[in-house]
Every structure is written in C-alpha cells, then in structure tokens.
Amino acid sequence: MLEASFLNLSDRCPTDGVVSVWPAWEVREDRGSTSWFTVRLAFPDGARVDALAVVSEGCVSLEDVRALPALSLDDLAVLADWIEEPIFEASGLAPEPAGDPAPGRRARPTWPRGLEGRRLVAEEYRAAQEDGYDPVLAVMHATGHSRRRTLRLISQARDAGYLTPGHARR
Incomplete structure (x- = not known):
C-alpha cells in the first residue's frame, strides 16, 4: 500500500x-x-x-x-x-492594524493552530448549540474564517475527537 x-x-x-x-x-x-x-x-x-x-x-x-x-x-x-x-x-502595502481595519475589510481575530485551535472550535460549536444558535456561524464569527474554512476546522475537531460524528454511517 x-x-x-x-x-x-x-x-x-x-x-x-x-x-x-x-x-x-x-x-x-x-x-x-x-x-x-x-x-x-x-x-x-x-x-x-x-x-x-x-x-x-x-x-x-x-x-x-x-x-x-x-x-x-x-x-x-x-x-x-x-x-x-x-x-x-x-x-509596499502594509496590512491594516487589528484595531483600525480599512473600510469594507475587517481584521481577522487571531486563532491558535493545531490541537488547541481544534479544541476551541469544539467549545464554540457546543456553546452555540446549547444556546440555540447556528454552530457553524458561531465558529465563523469566532475565527474570522470563511464558511468553507470553518467547515474544515469543525471537521478537524471531529476527527480529533472533540466533537461527535455529524451523521450516522450506514
């Protein structure tokens, strides 16, 4: 193999x-x-x-x-x-400082990588579920990433064992 x-x-x-x-x-x-x-x-x-x-x-x-x-x-x-x-x-273009984003653009919050980031994604996801909010949107807001990247982060958190599987496999 x-x-x-x-x-x-x-x-x-x-x-x-x-x-x-x-x-x-x-x-x-x-x-x-x-x-x-x-x-x-x-x-x-x-x-x-x-x-x-x-x-x-x-x-x-x-x-x-x-x-x-x-x-x-x-x-x-x-x-x-x-x-x-x-x-x-x-x-020659400097990225805007986090406290003063340019019009039409927002600064992305810093988010840890690796296992720590996956654990935090899982915490945000579960907290949103418990509060009755859309967990994907909650993680998107917390990380500042696009929906596609957020779904990847949630998937990685599932693979790492921080979240239960999204659906039953047949």
Whole structure:
C-alpha cells in the first residue's frame, strides 16, 4: 500500500519557516497595477513551498503552488495566512492594524493552530448549540474564517475527537 506524506503546515509554527518574497513582474493599468511575486517558504528539514502570488486592488491571490513534500488542501488555507503579511510588505502595502481595519475589510481575530485551535472550535460549536444558535456561524464569527474554512476546522475537531460524528454511517 502506498503511503502519502504531506507537509502539514497546521502542525508547524510560522517561526519555524523562512518566507522569502521576490517581485516577478508588474502590469500597470489606468487606475492601478497588478503585481506578481515569487514566494518561497523554506524549513530547516528541507521541506519547502514555492508559490506565485498576485497582488491586485489590495488583495492577495495564489496562482501556482508547489510543495515538497505535498501540501494538503487544508494546509493551503494555512499557507495563505503564513505568506500574506510578507507579500504585503514586499508590495509596499502594509496590512491594516487589528484595531483600525480599512473600510469594507475587517481584521481577522487571531486563532491558535493545531490541537488547541481544534479544541476551541469544539467549545464554540457546543456553546452555540446549547444556546440555540447556528454552530457553524458561531465558529465563523469566532475565527474570522470563511464558511468553507470553518467547515474544515469543525471537521478537524471531529476527527480529533472533540466533537461527535455529524451523521450516522450506514
């Protein structure tokens, strides 16, 4: 049986890796510009992630990602959190401070990663259920993540044993 090996960014600390950002190219338009950056996240154990990121209208998007060893889909969202600030610094756009978000944007609350984060997700989920609120919306509000990322966090909390299975298997 073939066993896959993944990088597992969620189990690592951001200070373990080094993020390097280099400008690749820029396209200027009438009212603004779009910039591409080459990004490398390297770890002392030889693991690394190379990405092509785009900054347009103050938003960062990933166009291409290559990782050695492979990067799981869950860790793709974690990667965005790790590289967003260095990309903003390289592009000359500073992320807004947590207390003073830009209009139309809100600051994401800090949320612990790994088992501690999964335990807190489970606590938020159960508290919302007991109070009669939508538990997914409660976790979304607490973490500041999208619905898709929140559902992944809830699933990870279930897999870790902090929540009961969502439905009976046949």
